[in-house]
Amino acid sequence: MIENxxxxxxxxxxxxxxxxxxxxxxxxxxxHNALPEIDFDDVNPSVSIFGKRLSFPFIIGALTGGTETAERINGTLARAAEEFGIGMYVGSQRVAIVRPETARSFRVVKDNAPSALKIANLGAPQVSRLSERELIDWVNEAVDMINADALAIHLNPAQEVFQPEGEPWFRGVLSKLRLIRRITNRPLIVKEVGNGISMEVAKMLAEVPVDAIDVAGSGGTSFIVIESIRRRDTGESGVFRNWGIPTLLSICETSSVYDGLVFASGGVRNGLDGAKAIAVGADAFSMSRPMLLSALKGYDTVKDTISRIMWEFKVAMFLTGSRTINDLKKAPIVASLPVLLWLIQRGVKCKLTMTMYDTWRPIASILLSKLMSND
Ligand SMILES: Cc1cc2nc3c(=O)[nH]c(=O)nc-3n(C[C@H](O)[C@H](O)[C@H](O)COP(=O)(O)O)c2cc1C
Incomplete structure (x- = not known):
């Protein structure tokens, strides 16, 4: 059963x-900026996403729904989303569409967070097998269930292939995304679940077009590990445990070829990670497992966790002299060699490589013209 x-x-x-x-x-x-020329209280981390004002660019990640435990978790997280003025995804809503008696575990989100940014969620493999009529019904049901401001479709080929009852069906997903684009007036987000989005995939999604890409890269929760534990795997998945595009690189790859909103997630673990994500090209950031662990401890822990993340994010803004999110996007940031090597090999033209290309381009053209003139 899906609920189990x-x-x-x-x-x-x-x-x-x-x-x-x-x-x-x-x-x-x-x-570090030792002369920020702003007071800490001048820092304004608020942003507008899909017409909703967020107190800072943070979205509680997609987690769950469909059971009593899930209902408690969703209710707790939704209360916090409302109180803090942040966004929230729900977990995949397929369970509530095929078993309507479980839909209340998602509805608690609209009840507890009437004004927060809410994001509905369906899985690409399931969507790929629906007829046009069924797809219209599923999309409308998912959106209406939580009064969603946007709809996310998750891509999870690695999870499906390791899941004991997995459905690794990805043929025809692009055409279904185009169809969803046509049948809903809600912004469309495509997200991974912890293995990342490459620039090739980001280009395909740009053509759909989708309104936001949540990279959900590797370095945080691994569904290859979770599903391997479920199948009592004694080792055959071991070589794939690390599979995926590290989140930081996935942000750079995606934002280098895609003009829509980029959300950073997958192993984002504090407000400083979030600030770095924005400085390299993301528009918002999201955490899932840390929010799950907090929600299981109760509402006060969720509040403490979000307050801490927000404080860290604001401190990073202050210490880079960033009064607004736009300032943070321009803040100087430096990468280590392994990061640069990946980006160069992949030909990623992003903020981290631009200065390097800018430095080398004139030198290369001088060398080239010298070579030409020797001929
Ligand atoms: C228990 C659990 C359930 C999840 N269920 C969903 C889901 O239903 N839909 C989805 O898009 N992502 C789901 N995710 C993936 C997360 O949204 C996120 O992409 C992933 O956990 C990486 O982020 P993290 O490292 O902050 O946990 C789930 C994650 C966890 C931990």
Whole structure:
């Protein structure tokens, strides 16, 4: 049953070390500004996303729904989203569409967060098998269930292939995304679930077109690990535990070829990671497992967690002299060699490589003209 799987995901993610790889946020450094020329109180981290004002660019990640435990978690997180003025995804709503008696576990989100930015969620493999008529029904039901401001479709080929009852069906997903684009007036987000989006995929999504890409890169929760625990795998998934594009690199790849909004997630673990994500090209950031762990401890812990993330984010803004999010996007940031090597090999033209290209381009053209003139 789908509901059992939802509870198993929660239980396994909460009681095991299911985080793998490295999001690579430690491999970049924001440059300290000793003369910010603003007071700490001048820092204004608020942003507008899909017409909703957020107190800072943070969205509670997609987690769950479909069971009593999930209902408690969703209710707790939604209350916090409303109180803090931040965004919130819900987990995949397929369970509530095929078993309507479980829909209340999602509806608590609209009841507890009437004015927050709310994001509905469906899975690409399931959507790929629906007829046009069914797809219209699913999309409308998912959006109406939580009065969503946007709809996310998650891409999870790695999860499906390791899931015991997985559905690794990805043929025809692009055409279904184009159809969804036509049938809903809500902004369309495409997200991964912890293995990242490459620039090739970002280009395909740009053509759909989608309104936002949430990279959900590797370095945080790994569904390859979670599903391997569920299938009592004794080792065959081991070589793939690290599979995926580290989140920092996925942000650079995606934002280098895509003009829509980029959300950073996957192993984002504090407000400083979030500030780095924005400085390299993201528009907002999101965390899932940390919010799950907090929600299981109760509302006060969720509030403490969000307050801490917000404080860290504001401190990073202040210490880079960033009064607004636009200032933070321009803040200087420096990357280590492994990050640069990936970006150069992949030909990624982003903020981290621009100065390098700008430095080398004139030198290369001088060398080239010298070579030509020797002929
Ligand atoms: C228990 C659990 C359930 C999840 N369920 C969903 C889901 O239903 N839909 C979805 O898009 N992502 C789901 N995710 C993936 C997260 O949204 C996120 O992409 C991933 O966990 C990486 O972020 P993190 O490192 O901050 O946890 C789930 C994550 C966890 C931990």
């Amino acid at each position: 799987r939802k509870d198993e995901h929660i239980k396994i993610a909460a009681s095991n070390d299911v985080e793998e790889g490295n999001s690579l946020f430690d491999e970049v450094q924001l440059v």
